[in-house]
Amino acid sequence: MKGKFKTTKRYRLTFVNENTFNAVWTIKLSRAKVWFLSLVTVAAITALILWMILATPMSNLLPGYLLPSQRAQHINNTLRVDSLSRLTEINSAYLNNIARILGDEEPDSIAAITETQPSVVSDTLIETSAAERKFVEQWSARERYNLSVLTPLAADAMSFHSPVAAAVPLNPGLSAHARVKTLHLRVPRNAAVTAIYRGTVTDVHYDDTAGGYAVTVQHPNNFISSYAGLGTLFVERGEKLQSGDAIGAAPAGKLELDIWHNGSSVNPLSVIAF
Known part of the structure; x- marks a missing residue:
């Protein structure tokens, strides 16, 4: 084959x-x-x-390819454009009023200008039902008992002291059911306000309600203290403090003190002896 x-x-x-x-x-x-x-x-x-x-720059056309810095820059530019648009509207209204005054016309009133302002968008969240409100009340009552027991225990290992010598509480009868237990103190004018315990300054801003600067300090054991009504500041954000270090001065003779533990407001009178 x-x-x-x-x-x-x-x-x-x-x-x-x-x-x-x-x-x-x-x-x-x-x-x-x-x-x-x-x-x-x-x-x-x-x-x-x-x-x-x-x-090539074609990469910028892909969705989600922008770097975090570029994305932040785009957001800032968008906000800046909105601000410039608003400023342009204000300047246009100002120039129109000047033209009306020079032309012997009646200028726009403040009320008329206010009516042209964009209305605030209403909250579209659905209102809570009766069952939800009842559940929140029951949960708050249970957590209130837990906090009232655990907070003094957590504070036993810490020695808080008054932020101002000779401070007098203006509202000693703070309600235990209040969500925010702000203690209002009468202090000597221009008195030095000190940290109630060692910690780190986490926030410094101006508080219109208190009529002065507000300083927030993070303490150990998840405690946070806030001091509002300061005129002169001696600290800045991120600064480490020891107990008794000066934070600022209270020029008006009034000070607002808030203490928080695990995200819940604590009555300062329960952990500080005035």
């Missing part, structure tokens, strides 16, 4: 000039070479697309 030989299939790609019918370019291909050239072509196209995305 004659042996059977399996020949390899080969292909030829020829480019012919139709005018002269001469072969311009010829390439011989096998099946393996066709697969190899196809893979090389796909890889080259993929590499070109990746290069265009990574090395």
Whole structure:
């Protein structure tokens, strides 16, 4: 018997000039070479697309590709545009009033300008139901008992002291059911206000309600103290304090003291002896 030989299939790609019918370019291909050239072509196209995305500004068109710094810059620019638009409206109203005055016309009144202001968007949250309010009351009553027991225990290992010498509480009968138990103190004018315990200053801002600056200090065991009504500040955010370090001065002779433990307001009279 004659042996059977399996020949390899080969292909030829020829480019012919139709005018002269001469072969311009010829390439011989096998099946393996066709697969190899196809893979090389796909890889080259993929590499070109990746290069265009990574090395050109086209990457900014992809959703979610912006760097955090670029995203923050875009947000700031958007807010700045809104502020500039608002400022432009105010300046336009001012110039219109000047033009009316120079033209012997009646200028716009404050009430008329106020009516043009955008109205505040109302809260669209659904009101709580009676069952939800009842559940919140029951939970608050249970947590109130837990806090009243655990807070003194947590404060036993800490020695809080009065923020101002000779301070007199103006509302000693703080309600135990109040959500925020702010203690109002009468202190000597320009008295130095000190930290009730060691901690770190976490916030410094101006409080319109208290009529002065407010300083918040984070203490150990999840205690937080806040002092409002300060005129002169001696600390800044991030500063480490020891018990008794000066925070500021109370020029008006009044001071608001708040103490929080685990996110709940604590009556300062229960942990500080005035």
